[in-house]
Amino acid sequence: MNYTTWEQRVRKVEPYTPGEQPKTDKVIKLNTNENPFSPSPMVEKVIKEYNEDALRLYPDTRAGLLVDALAKRYGVDSDQVFVGVGSDDVISQTFLTFFNSDKEILFPDITYSFYDVWAELYRIPYRTVPLKDDFTINPDDYKCDNGGIIIPNPNAPTGVLESLDTIEEILKANPTSVVVIDEAYIDFGGTSCLPLIDKYENLLVVQTFSKSRSMAGMRIGFAIGSKKLIKYLSDVKFSVNSYTMNPLSIIGGAAAVEDEEYFQKTTQEIINTREYSKKRLTELGFTFPDSMSNFIFASHKKVPAKEIFTKLKEQGIYVRYWDKPRINNHLRITIGTKENMDKVFEKLAEIVG
Numbered sequence: 264m265n266y267t268t269w270e271q272r273v274r275k276v277e278p279y280t281p282g283e284q285p286k287t288d289k290v291i292k293l294n295t296n297e298n299p300f301s302p303s304p305m306v307e308k309v310i311k312e313y314n315e316d317a318l319r320l321y322p323d324t325r326a327g328l329l330v331d332a333l334a335k336r337y338g339v340d341s342d343q344v345f346v347g348v349g350s351d352d353v354i355s356q357t358f359l360t361f362f363n364s365d366k367e368i369l370f371p372d373i374t375y376s377f378y379d380v381w382a383e384l385y386r387i388p389y390r391t392v393p394l395k396d397d398f399t400i401n402p403d404d405y406k407c408d409n410g411g412i413i414i415p416n417p418n419a420p421t422g423v424l425e426s427l428d429t430i431e432e433i434l435k436a437n438p439t440s441v442v443v444i445d446e447a448y449i450d451f452g453g454t455s456c457l458p459l460i461d462k463y464e465n466l467l468v469v470q471t472f473s474k475s476r477s478m479a480g481m482r483i484g485f486a487i488g489s490k491k492l493i494k495y496l497s498d499v500k501f502s503v504n505s506y507t508m509n510p511l512s513i514i515g516g517a518a519a520v521e522d523e524e525y526f527q528k529t530t531q532e533i534i535n536t537r538e539y540s541k542k543r544l545t546e547l548g549f550t551f552p553d554s555m556s557n558f559i560f561a562s563h564k565k566v567p568a569k570e571i572f573t574k575l576k577e578q579g580i581y582v583r584y585w586d587k588p589r590i591n592n593h594l595r596i597t598i599g600t601k602e603n604m605d606k607v608f609e610k611l612a613e614i615v616g
C-alpha cells in the first residue's frame with residue numbers, strides 16, 4: 264500500500280457501545296445488568312479506613328490481597344488467578360495473549376457484543392457460530408479447526424445456561440486451542456466449569472465483580488486457569504501496564520470476596536426476584552428463553568420490542584434493546600429489586616394491555 268496520509272496508518276476500529284448511563288438517578292435502570300444492592304458492608308468499611316496518603320505510592324503489581332482472597336475462595340493456588348480492571352480488561356488481554364494464529368476464533372452469533380470488537384481491534388480472524396433457534400449451543404459446531412473459542416455461560420444477552428457436559432464436549436474436541444468460558448453471570452444459579460481446569464490446561468474461566476458482587480464501578484474482573492495459562496496472560500499484562508489494579512479495588516475486592524454470607528444472601532434474592540419476574544412476564548404475554556442470569560431476554564407476542572423499549576424509556580424505565588438480526592424483537596431486562604420490578608410490570612401492563 265502507498266501511504267499518502269497519516270490517517271491510513273491509524274488502527275481503526277468500530278468501538279463497543281455500552282448501555283446508556285443516565286445522568287439522573289430518577290430512572291429505574293435495568294439496562295446494564297448492574298446489581299440493585301449495595302456492595303458488602305465490609306467494602307464500605309475497608310474503604311473508609313483507607314489512608315489516602317498511600318495513594319502516593321504505586322499499588323502492589325501482584326494485587327496480592329485480592330488474588331490470594333480469590334485463590335482461597337475458589338480453592339486454587341494464587342498463581343492460577345489473574346486479576347484485571349473489570350473482566351473486559353481480562354478478556355481483552357486474553358484475546359491478545361491466546362488468540363494469536365491465522366485461524367479463526369469462534370464465538371456464538373448472539374453473544375456479548377464486545378468479542379467482535381476485540382477481534383477487530385487486534386486483527387484476529389473470527390467466525391460467529393449461529394445458536395440454535397432456542398438460543399442454545401450445538402457443541403458439534405465447535406468441533407473444527409479454529410484459533411480459539413470464547414463462550415459466555417450463561418450467555419448474554421439470552422440468559423441461557425449450557426450444561427457442564429456441553430462445555431466439556433467442546434473442551435474435549437479442542438485440545439489445541441485455548442477455550443475461554445466467560446462466567447459473568449454464573450453466580451445466579453449456574454454451575455461453574457471451574458472444576459474442569461484441573462483436567463484441561465487450556466481452559467480459562469473468567470468472572471467479574473460487576474454483577475453478582477455489586478461492584479461494577481470498582482472495575483474488578485478475574486480469570487482462573489492452569490498455572491501455564493496464567494503465566495502467559497501475566498507476561499502480556501506486564502508488557503502493557505504493570506499497575507492495572509488501584510489500591511481501593513484491591514482492598515475492596517478482597518473484602519467483598521471474604522463476605523461470603525452477604526454474597527449468598529444478595530444473589531439468592533436476585534434469583535428469587537428473577538423467578539417471580541418470569542411468572543409476571545408470562546402473565547403479561549411475554550416469552551423468553553429460561554434465564555439463569557440476572558436478566559431476562561423477553562419478547563412480546565403482540566407488541567414489538569422496539570415500541571415497548573421506547574415507551575418504557577419515556578416512563579423513566581431503561582432496559583436494553585438491540586436493532587440486530589435475530590434479536591430485534593427482544594428486550595433485555597435486568598432484574599432489579601422486587602419493588603422496581605413491580606413498577607416495571609405495572610407499566611408493561613399498560614403498554615401491552
Ligand SMILES: *Cc1c(COP(=O)(O)O)cnc(C)c1O
Binds near residue numbers: 348349415419472
Ligand atoms: C458484564 C459482562 C462482562 C464485563 O464485565 P466487567 O464489568 O468488565 O467486569 C463480560 N462479559 C459479559 C458476558 C458480561 O455480560
